[in-house]
Amino acid sequence: MVNEQRSIGIVMNGVTGRMGYRQHLVRSILAIRQQGGLSLPDGTVLWPEPILVGRSESKLQTIAKEHGLDRWTTDLDEALRSGAEIYFDAQVTSMRSEGVRRAIDAGLHVYTEKPIAEDTEGALELGRLARSAGIKAGVVQDKLFLPGLRKLKRLVDGGFFGRILSVRGEFGYWVFEGDWQEAQRPSWNYRAEDGGGIIVDMFCHWRYVLEDILAPVRSVQALAATHIPERVDEQGRTYPATADDAAYGIFELDGGIVAQLNSSWATRVFRDELVEFQVDGTEGSAVAGLRRCRVQHRSMTPKPVWNPDLPATEDFRGQWQEVPDNTEFDNGFKVQWEMFLRHVACDEPFPWDFLAGARGVQLAELGLESAAEGRRVEVPELTL
Incomplete structure (x- = not known):
């Protein structure tokens, strides 16, 4: 008996960068495809279909050709209208919030590298937008x-x-x-x-x-x-x-x-x-x-x-x-990708949401404040 296969489109923005390409595309999404997809509890096999997005047409074309992929574009809005279910962002930090915001507006679930924003309030705002839109949101916590x-x-x-x-x-x-x-x-x-x-x-x-x-x-x-x-x-x-x-x-x-x-x-x-x-x-x-x-x-x-x-x-x-x-350890980025895909596909738990991402941004922001002012800084609780 052959298990039913379900495709899931993933807009991958920033795959021409080192981390986006090596860890997220090659060692995670393509590795999941190479193993035959991701098995879900009901027996369905989830098949990720990446849509590559970046600023360099030549780099995208080279990556797509090397890995046998045929969906790529330099137009983010075009990718967001493609019918994909997930948006992933591995752009430079200064461009991340805008990409994530546009994906939320388009109704896609979002999985993103960190930091998710340039400041704490911006990160919390993304969390509120995601909650209001009813989409699932996750942040890479690879270590x-x-x-x-x-x-x-x-x-x-x-x-x-x-x-x-x-x-x-x-x-x-x-x-x-x-x-x-x-x-x-x-x-x-x-x-x-x-x-x-x-x-x-x-x-x-x-x-x-x-x-x-x-x-x-x-x-x-x-x-x-x-x-x-x-x-x-x-x-x-x-x-x-x-x-x-x-x-x-x-x-x-x-x-x-x-x-x-x-x-x-x-x-x-x-x-x-x-x-x-x-x-x-x-x-x-x-x-x-x-x-x-x-x-x-x-x-x-x-x-x-x-x-x-x-x-x-x-x-x-x-x-x-x-x-x-005492066990076999798979690539850490791939393991967390599989968790987020199951979170989207069958609502399995995924604790590292945008509030978790905001806490990371907060500590960085307070660290910079501490360094600038030469003092110990308390870390207050955050809520969306």
Whole structure:
């Protein structure tokens, strides 16, 4: 017996960009097609039909040809009138709100990258518009689906840490200036007027990582820096970097937990993964990255002795244990796409709505305020 197939059109705006193309089109939507579609609880197979949207006709045509797709356009309104059910946005931050607003007006469900708007009030307004229109809305929270953080969440839920005391996080890598080596990130990331900056980018992530895995954020104190004041863009032109490329934040969470998170595009990596979080508790500690998670329980904690006059002979990393996978981990972006598709198709739960997106924007906005004024800022509750 062949299961019934149901097509669902998805307007994908911004697929010519790095994240929109690699993670959302290739590793999510096309990967779902390659596995034969998405099986729904009633036995129906959901078949995503992407409609590619972007500003460059030649780039869209190249992508479509490479992947055997025939629906693409540079006209967003044309795509929104195509009969598609979902609008996805991976544009630059400064253009996102307008695209999302037009999709809501057209009656499409919306799934979008973050930040969903340039300020908190704009994000809340999108949430109210989505609620009034009766459409389903979701925001990408990809790091929750990384294997390392899923293992960390498992440890928290299982009570491994006892009372959690603190979190220390390190994220970042060296992004080349663009002169003698091409930059790994687009130049708009370093222009505040185009929605760039690492606080705007990463504090949205830190909000949902901290709150979904550990506890709600109650205050932020941040120091922003532009370590590299001048960079070279994609056309070889030198431009001033007007946005922060590093941020050093202290976050107070419920329960007295203190989180210290460093984010930088001007640091060289001397750790096992590009992002790592160490969580310390009364009963044990863990270090989680993108894929790995290692632990040291209270009963297995050695007693190191500080002696600066002698070389250290202990293998400190060897004293930690690896947390097993215990399951197969699929691409995190794809996993969340499947959840949102089921949310639209059969009303399965999807907790990361536009209010969740607004909370991320709020933390970024308050982080910038804290950095500008040099003070600790409380994080108030948000409602639509």
